[in-house]
Amino acid sequence: MAAAKIKIFRGGDPGQxxxxxxxxLASLPSTAEVLRTETALxxxxxxxxxxxxxxxxxxxxxxxxxx
Numbered sequence: 001m002a003a004a005k006i007k008i009f010r011g012g013d014p015g016q017x018x019x020x021x022x023x024x025l026a027s028l029p030s031t032a033e034v035l036r037t038e039t040a041l042x043x044x045x046x047x048x049x050x051x052x053x054x055x056x057x058x059x060x061x062x063x064x065x066x067x
Contacts, residue, residue: 001061001062001064002035002059002060002061002062003032003059003060003061003062004057004058004059004060005028005057005058005060006055006056006057006058007024007055007056008053008054008055009021009024009053009054009055009056010051010052010053011051011052011053011054017054021056024056025058028058028060029060029062031062031063032060032061032062033060033061033062033063034058034059034060035059035060035061036058036059037056037057037058037059038056038057039054039055039056040054040055040056040057041053041054041055042054042055
């Protein structure tokens with residue numbers, strides 16, 4: 001079964017961001033085979049202006065019988 005998972009990360013300390021991204025990727029099912037990832041930068045409205053965010057999409061495949 002093919003699936004995708006999307007996460008929006010708020011900008012900040014690069015080291016902290018790297019840790020958050022790695023934890024998020026590790027949260028994929030253990031049997032998932034990641035087919036590709038895409039990263040996009042965006043600006044969203046925020047209180048008092050705009051805020052930069054990073055949007056990461058991971059497309060993955062789960063073998064039959066996987067949860």
